[in-house]
Amino acid sequence: MSIESASARFQTRELPLWRSGPGLRSSLTHYLAAFPLAAASTLISQLISAHAQLADFVMVYLLGVMALAMRSGLGPSLFAACVSILSFDYFFIPPKREWAWPDSASVLTFVGMLIVAGVISGLNRDMRREREAAQRNEAFAKALYRFSSELADVSSLQQLGTFAARRLGELLDAEVLVAFCASDGELDVGSLEVGSDEERGLALAAWSSSERVESPSLLGYNVWCPLLGSHRSVGVLGLSLKRRTPPQVSPEQRELLETCARLLAGAVERMLLAAAARRAELQAETEHTRSSLLAAVSHDLRTPLASILTAATTVAKQGSQLTPAAQHELMSTIVDETERLNHLVANLLSMTKLESGELLLKRQPEELSELVNAAVSALASRGGTERIRVSIPSDLPLLDVDSLLIEQTLINLLENALRYAPGATPIDVEARGVDDEVQVRVCDRGPGILPHEREKVFEKFFRGSGTRHGDGGAGLGLTICRAAARAHQGKLKALERSGGGTCMELTLPCAATPSETVEE
Amino acid sequence: MALQSLILMIEDEPAMRRTLRLALQDEGYATLEAATAEDGLFQASLRSPNLVLLDLGLPDTDGIEVARLLRRTHQVPIIVISARDGEDQQIQALDAGANDYVQKPFRQGELLARVRAALRFSRYITVPSESFHNGRLRIEFSRQEVFLDGEKVALTPKQYKLLALLAREPGRVLTHQVILREVWGATHVNQIQYLRVFMKQLREKLEADPTRPTMLATVVRVGYRFNPGD
Numbered sequence: 001m002s003i004e005s006a007s008a009r010f011q012t013r014e015l016p017l018w019r020s021g022p023g024l025r026s027s028l029t030h031y032l033a034a035f036p037l038a039a040a041s042t043l044i045s046q047l048i049s050a051h052a053q054l055a056d057f058v059m060v061y062l063l064g065v066m067a068l069a070m071r072s073g074l075g076p077s078l079f080a081a082c083v084s085i086l087s088f089d090y091f092f093i094p095p096k097r098e099w100a101w102p103d104s105a106s107v108l109t110f111v112g113m114l115i116v117a118g119v120i121s122g123l124n125r126d127m128r129r130e131r132e133a134a135q136r137n138e139a140f141a142k143a144l145y146r147f148s149s150e151l152a153d154v155s156s157l158q159q160l161g162t163f164a165a166r167r168l169g170e171l172l173d174a175e176v177l178v179a180f181c182a183s184d185g186e187l188d189v190g191s192l193e194v195g196s197d198e199e200r201g202l203a204l205a206a207w208s209s210s211e212r213v214e215s216p217s218l219l220g221y222n223v224w225c226p227l228l229g230s231h232r233s234v235g236v237l238g239l240s241l242k243r244r245t246p247p248q249v250s251p252e253q254r255e256l257l258e259t260c261a262r263l264l265a266g267a268v269e270r271m272l273l274a275a276a277a278r279r280a281e282l283q284a285e286t287e288h289t290r291s292s293l294l295a296a297v298s299h300d301l302r303t304p305l306a307s308i309l310t311a312a313t314t315v316a317k318q319g320s321q322l323t324p325a326a327q328h329e330l331m332s333t334i335v336d337e338t339e340r341l342n343h344l345v346a347n348l349l350s351m352t353k354l355e356s357g358e359l360l361l362k363r364q365p366e367e368l369s370e371l372v373n374a375a376v377s378a379l380a381s382r383g384g385t386e387r388i389r390v391s392i393p394s395d396l397p398l399l400d401v402d403s404l405l406i407e408q409t410l411i412n413l414l415e416n417a418l419r420y421a422p423g424a425t426p427i428d429v430e431a432r433g434v435d436d437e438v439q440v441r442v443c444d445r446g447p448g449i450l451p452h453e454r455e456k457v458f459e460k461f462f463r464g465s466g467t468r469h470g471d472g473g474a475g476l477g478l479t480i481c482r483a484a485a486r487a488h489q490g491k492l493k494a495l496e497r498s499g500g501g502t503c504m505e506l507t508l509p510c511a512a513t514p515s516e517t518v519e520e
Numbered sequence: 521m522a523l524q525s526l527i528l529m530i531e532d533e534p535a536m537r538r539t540l541r542l543a544l545q546d547e548g549y550a551t552l553e554a555a556t557a558e559d560g561l562f563q564a565s566l567r568s569p570n571l572v573l574l575d576l577g578l579p580d581t582d583g584i585e586v587a588r589l590l591r592r593t594h595q596v597p598i599i600v601i602s603a604r605d606g607e608d609q610q611i612q613a614l615d616a617g618a619n620d621y622v623q624k625p626f627r628q629g630e631l632l633a634r635v636r637a638a639l640r641f642s643r644y645i646t647v648p649s650e651s652f653h654n655g656r657l658r659i660e661f662s663r664q665e666v667f668l669d670g671e672k673v674a675l676t677p678k679q680y681k682l683l684a685l686l687a688r689e690p691g692r693v694l695t696h697q698v699i700l701r702e703v704w705g706a707t708h709v710n711q712i713q714y715l716r717v718f719m720k721q722l723r724e725k726l727e728a729d730p731t732r733p734t735m736l737a738t739v740v741r742v743g744y745r746f747n748p749g750d
Contacts, residue, residue, distance in 0.1 A: 342625055362741070364696075365713035367720060369731050370738040381627060390731055394724070398716055403741045404607065511713060 030072040034080035037064045038087040045092065057092050058109050061085075065113060069120035077121035078114060085110045140256060143171050147260055151267045160271065164237070164264050171260070172239060172253050177221055179203070180235035180268055187236065194238065195220050207236045212258065214249075223249060225257055227265035234268045237261050289460075296461045296475070300344055304337035311337075339381065343415075347476045350408060351460075354483040361405065361487055365398040365511035368431055368438060375410035384418045390429045397433050400511035401488055409484045409492075412477035413442040413504050421446035421501065436510050437490070445501040454494040458482045481506070525639050528552040528569035530560030530586065531601065532579050540573065543628050544635070557581035564594055571639055574618070576602040576609050584612045591617025597638040597692075601626075607741050611695050614742065619692040621742075637691035641748070652687050654749045657726065657735065659687050666726075673725055678703060682718050683726070686736065686746035695743040719744065 041064040045057040061084040069077035090099060093106055102110065147167055154160045161178045169176040177194065181187050187207045189200040199221045206213040206224035210233055215222045221238035228234075239257070241249065249257065311330040319327065369392045379385050399406070417427045421444035428443045449457055456462050461475040478492075481504075485492040491507040527549045531537050534555075541551050552567055554560035557578045564572060572590060576583030587598055600613040600621040610621045620634050652659040658667040664680055666673045675683065681703045686694060700709045708714065719738075723730040737745045 338625075364741075365716055367716045367738075370716075371740065373732060374738055374740045392731065394720070394730075398713055407740050513713075 027073070027076065030068075030076035031079050033068060033072070034076065034083040037068055037080055038083045040064065041084060042087050042091050045088075049092075054092060057088060058113070061088050062113055062116060065117045066120055069117050070124050072121065073125060074118060074121045077117040081114045081117035085113060136252060140252065143256065144259060144263075147171070148263050151263060154267065157268065157271055160264070160267060164260075168237070168257070168260055172249070172257060173241075174223075175221075175240040177238040177240070178227075178235065178264070179238075180227070181233070185232065187233075192238075199238070203236045203238060207233050212254075223257075225261045227261050227268060229265045229269040234265050234272070237264070292461065297348060301341065304341045304344075307337045308334050308341075344476070346408070347412070347480055350405070351476055351480050351483065354480065354487060361402040363400050363402055363488075366401050366403050366406070368392055368396055368399055368440065371399075371401075371403060371407050372410055372429055374407050375414055378407070378411050379414055379418070382415070382418070385414075387418065387421075387424065388414060388427045388429060392429070392431045393433075396431055396438060397513065398511040399438055400509045402484075405484045405487070406508065409481045409506065410440075410442070412481050413506070416477055416504075417442055417444035417446065417502075420444065425501075433510065434507075438508050438510055440506040440508065441495075441503050442506070443497050443501060443503040445497075445499075448496060448500060448502050449494050451496075454496075457494055458492070524548065524550045525570040526550045526552060526567065527571045527573060527635070528554065528560065528563055528567070529573045530554045530557065530578065531573065531575040532556065532577070533575075536575075540631075543632065547632055547635075549635070557583070557586045560586065561589060564590060564596070568594065569596060570642060571635060572596055572598045573635075574598055574600050574613075576600055576613060584609065584616050587613045587618045588616040597642045599631075599634055599638055611697075611742055614693055614695050615698065619689070620745070621693065634691075637747075641690045641692070648688065652690070652748070656728075656749075659684065661688065668726060675722075675725065679718060679722055679725075682715075683722055683736075686744060687748075690746050690748035693739050693743055693745045697743075699743060715744075 038061075041061045045052070045060045048056065048060075065077065065081045065084050068080045072080075088109075089102060089106070090097065093100060093102055150163065150167065151160075154163050157180060161180060164178045165176045168174075168178075177192070179187065179192055187204065189204050189207075192200055192203055194200060194203070196218075198215070198218055202213050202215055202218070202222065202224045206226045210226050210228055212223070212225045214224075221240045223239035223241065225237045225239070226233040226235075227237060237257075239249070311333045315322070315327060315330050315334075322330070369390070372390055372392065376385050376388055376390070414427065414429075421427060425445035429440070430443070431438055431440045433439075453462075458478050458481075460479045482492045485506055485508070488508055490509060491505075493505045495503040495505055497503045527544055529537055529540050529544075529551060531540065531553075532555050537553050537555070541553065544551050552563050552569060554563050557580050560572075560574070560578075563569075574583055574587060574590070578586065583600065583602075587600065590596065590598055597620075598613075598618040600610060600618045601624060602610050602613070602621055603624050610623075613621065619638050622631050622634055648661075650660070650662055652661070656669055658670075659665075660667075661684060664684070666675055666680065666683065682699065685699060685702050696712050696715060697709050700711060700715060703718075704711065704714060719736060720730070723733045723736050727733045727735060735747050735749060737747050739745055
C-alpha cells in the first residue's frame, strides 16, 4: 500500500472570495454622519425659509435621512431620523429655538420620517445583500471554472495532487493536503504528512464513510473531504484552518470545497482509467510480441534440434554399419546445427536482455581493431573468414563501448555478410573517426537490400525477400545489432554500396582521450 | 614418450565429464574426475595432477573459492570452465589464480589448445624463467632486453614491463586490473585506456601484422594473453 501521489501544502495569500462585507467596518462614522446631515438640512431649510413653508422643511430633512439610509443600515438611519426630528423641532416648529412638545400634525411627520428611514434602509440592505451574493456567485463560478480548466491541463497524478493542494489552498484560505488511493484502492493513512493520529483517524473516517468529516476543536487538518469517484472514494482532501479565526468553514466554502472535490475525483478517475487502458494496451502488445517470438523461436530452435537428433540417433544405432564417409557427414551435420543453435540462443539471450533493459552496459575504452579481431576469430570455425579484409586506421580513437555487446554486434554483421555475399567476394571492414564518434562499416558484394526493406531488416524476425529459408538466419541478428548500437547512443544503418552490395554503418561513441601522459 | 600428463576435472555434470574424459584420453592424457569441490580438492592433494579443469558452477562450493584454495596449496595450472555471460566470474577466477578459461559451450579443439598451452608452460608457475624465446622473439628477463629476429627492439620501460609481465607466464590470461596494477600501480587500475595505447604500441613493434596479432592476444572484456607460438 502506498500513497500514489505526493501531498502538498501551500499557504494562502489574499482571497477576494471570502472577505467580510464593508458593513461593520465603520458603523460609528455612520452614526456620527447624522449630525452633519442634520446641520446641513437645517442650514438649507434656513436658506429657503423666506419662501417656504413648514412642509418644505420636512421634505429637506426627509431627503437628508433618505440619502443616509441609502448608504447605511437600520440603526444609523433611525438615529439620523431622530437627530433630524429634534433639529426640525428645535429650529422650525413654533416656538422656534426652543424644545416644544409637538402637536399632532408634527408627530405624524416625525413618525413618517422614521418609517421612511426604516423602509429605505431595509430596502437598501436587501439590495446590497443581493449584490454581494451576485458578486460572490460570480467569484465562485470563476474560481470553479479556473479550477476545472486548470485541472484539464494536469497530466499526471503526482501533478494533480500538487496542483489541487495549491489551488484549493488559495481558494479556501487554508492549508490543503491531497492524498490519493494506491492502485489497490486502499488509502495509506500512515504515510499522510500530518502531525497526529487524530488527523489520520479523521482522514480514514472521511474516506471510509464517503462523507465530509469536521472536528473544529482539533488543531491541524481538521476538515476532511472524501474524493468521491463514480464507484468509490479515490482519495481524501484535508483542510487545515489554523491561520484563520474562527477556524471554521463558511457554507459557501463548504460548497466550493465539495464541488472541487467532485471535480478532482473525476480527474483522478479519468487518469486512473487512462493509465489502466495504457497498461492493457501495452500488455496486449507484449502478448502479441511474445507469441510471435515464441512461434518464430520454437521453429528456429526445433529445426536444428531435429537435424541433430536424427543424425545423432543414426550414428548411435548403426554407427558400425555406416561407411566412414556417411559417419563423417552425419557428424558434420551435428556440429553445424549445434553451432547454429548456439548462435541463436546467444542472440536470443542478448535480445531479451537488451529489450528488458536489464543489461547494464560495461563501458570501457576499447580498441576497435581488437574487437574486430575477436569477432573474426569467433567466426573462424564457421569458415570463410579469410574473405574479411580489415582496414582500420591506426590513429583511430578508442571507443567507449561495452566490448562483449559490440563484439557480438560485429559477429552478427560479419556473419550476415558472409552468409549473403556470394562465394569468394571480399567483406570489407572500414572505420573512420567523425567528430567524437567512430563510423564502422561492414561492406559486402552481396545481392544488396531492396530500398524499401532497408529499415525493415532491423525488425524482429524480418527476413529480406532475397533470403532463403533454412539458410541459418533467424531474423534476429540485425535487431540485436541495432538495439546494441542504440544502447550506446549510437546508430546502425543499412546503406547501398556503390558497385553493388550492402554497407552496414555502425556509429559508436569515442572514449575521452587520456589526458595525462601515460609513460612513467 | 614423456610421462602422461594427469588432468583433474572438477565438474558436476556427468555428461560433460564423460565427454571431457573421452576427448582428453583420446589426446593421450590421463584423467581424474570429481563431481564436487570437496572431492576435487581431496583428489588434487592426493594425486598432484598436472592440470585442473574447474567448472565454476559446482553444487557445494563457489568455484572461485576452489580456484583460490587450489592455487594456494598446489602449483598447478587451472583452466576454468564457465557458463556464457559469466564474465565477472571469469575475471574473479583469473584474479584468484586461474590461468585461463573456456566458455561453455566450447569446441573440443578450443579446449585442447588451452590444455596444451597450459601444460607446456606450467613450469613457469614454479620456476621463473630467465628468458623466453620462440622463432622470432627473444626476451632476456635478467637484462631486460627484447630481440625480434635477432635484432634488438627498443622498448620504453613501461612497454617492456607490460611485455615481460605477460611473457613470464605464457598462455595465462592476465586481467586488465592485474596488468594495470603491476605496470602502472594500484592508483591506475581503472585507466584501461593506458593499457590499450601501450598494447597497440607493443604490437606495432613486435607483431608481423599489428592488426592481426598472434602473440599479444586480446581476451575481450577480460584482459590479455601472451601466446608463445610454437
